[in-house]
Amino acid sequence: MKAKDTDHKVTSISEKTEAQPNVEGDVGNKDRARFRESLKKRFSGLPNRNRGIYLLPNIVTTGALFAGFFAIIAGMNGDYVQASFSIFVAAALDTADGRVARLTNTESDFGKEYDSLSDLVAFGVAPSLLSFSWGLSTLGKWGWAVAFIYIACAALRLARFNTKDESTSFVGLASPAAACLIGCTIWVWAEFVGGAVSIAAASFLAATLMIVGLLMVSNFLYYSPKQLKFKDRVPFIALVIVIFTFSIILLEPSLVLLFIGITYAVSGPFVYLWKKSKISELGRN
Numbered sequence: 001m002k003a004k005d006t007d008h009k010v011t012s013i014s015e016k017t018e019a020q021p022n023v024e025g026d027v028g029n030k031d032r033a034r035f036r037e038s039l040k041k042r043f044s045g046l047p048n049r050n051r052g053i054y055l056l057p058n059i060v061t062t063g064a065l066f067a068g069f070f071a072i073i074a075g076m077n078g079d080y081v082q083a084s085f086s087i088f089v090a091a092a093l094d095t096a097d098g099r100v101a102r103l104t105n106t107e108s109d110f111g112k113e114y115d116s117l118s119d120l121v122a123f124g125v126a127p128s129l130l131s132f133s134w135g136l137s138t139l140g141k142w143g144w145a146v147a148f149i150y151i152a153c154a155a156l157r158l159a160r161f162n163t164k165d166e167s168t169s170f171v172g173l174a175s176p177a178a179a180c181l182i183g184c185t186i187w188v189w190a191e192f193v194g195g196a197v198s199i200a201a202a203s204f205l206a207a208t209l210m211i212v213g214l215l216m217v218s219n220f221l222y223y224s225p226k227q228l229k230f231k232d233r234v235p236f237i238a239l240v241i242v243i244f245t246f247s248i249i250l251l252e253p254s255l256v257l258l259f260i261g262i263t264y265a266v267s268g269p270f271v272y273l274w275k276k277s278k279i280s281e282l283g284r285n
Contacts, residue, residue, distance in 0.1 A: 054106035057097045061111065061118050064093035068122025071183075075130035080190040083130050084183035088257075090122035091176040095225070116158050123179035124154030131205055134186050135197030139206060146206045153213035154178070160217075170222040173215040173265055177222075181212055181261035187254040212265065220268030 067090035074083035097115060101107045128147040136143030154175050164171065185208060189201065249256045 053110050054108055056104060057101035057106050057111050058114060060093050060097035060100055061115050064090045064122055065118040067093060068126040071126040072129050075133040080134055080186050084187035087126055087179050087183040091180055094119060094176055116162055119158055119175055120155055123175040124151045127179040127182040130186060131182060131209055135202035136206055138197060138199060138202045143206065146209050150209045150213040153216045157216040169224050172218050172220060173222060173268065175216060177261065177264055178212045178216050181265055182209065184254060184258035184261050188258050191254050215265060220272050222268045
């Protein structure tokens with residue numbers, strides 16, 4: 001009887017020892033499953049490195065980048081009209097790449113970052129170096145200091161644009177508009193004045209660079225072309241106005257575009273002062 005009891009007890013202990021590893025195995029499997037799930041959640045937000053990029057909008061962005069690069073080279077070679085025109089080409093392509101991406105549903109984070117780098121070259125570095133090659137170099141250290149301030153303002157403007165929603169209106173003068181204004185100023189000089197650049201003319205352009213750079217980082221609100229919806233119906237007179245505008249631009253492109261650029265640049269401070277005067281009048285009443 002004692003032997004049987006002993007055998008029975010030994011058997012019970014062995015059964016328990018055999019059952020214990022199974023429990024521990026189940027616990028280990030659950031831990032591994034939880035670990036895998038935590039890894040999936042932790043790395044789910046990382047970009048997939050195997051994904052490609054959208055070709056069509058990035059080709060347009062590359063064209064804008066090349067136009068800005070060509071403006072730098074043309075300015076260094078003294079061909080200021082072609083350099084200024086290249087900045088306008090870059091602005092047109094910069095407007096087109098965003099619309100192409102939205103129309104074809106090919107927007108991506110890569111495209112946004114690439115577009116920002118292209119804008120810095122075309123609308124920050126290109127007009128700054130074009131101005132320096134044109135006449136700011138005659139001002140010595142003041143010339144390259146002003147050129148650098150403009151590039152820094154353009155970079156800050158683009159960084160703020162990437163971090164804030166400006167779908168309804170621009171906060172600060174847009175960098176393409178600023179670059180086109182600088183390009184137009186040099187274009188008008190090269191076409192109607194020409195010759196050696198005087199200290200007075202270089203100082204005037206330096207002041208223009210400073211003012212335009214400060215307008216880019218200001219808080220003035222500017223009209224955004226994104227508000228235009230080309231798919232919507234418009235009155236017939238709108239098409240007549242567009243044709244009339246193009247006809248005027250073709251008469252004297254540099255002068256008309258310079259006038260449009262100056263008008264757009266001063267529209268921000270003008271609207272701000274006008275609204276402020278209206279508010280003060282309402283406060284008095």
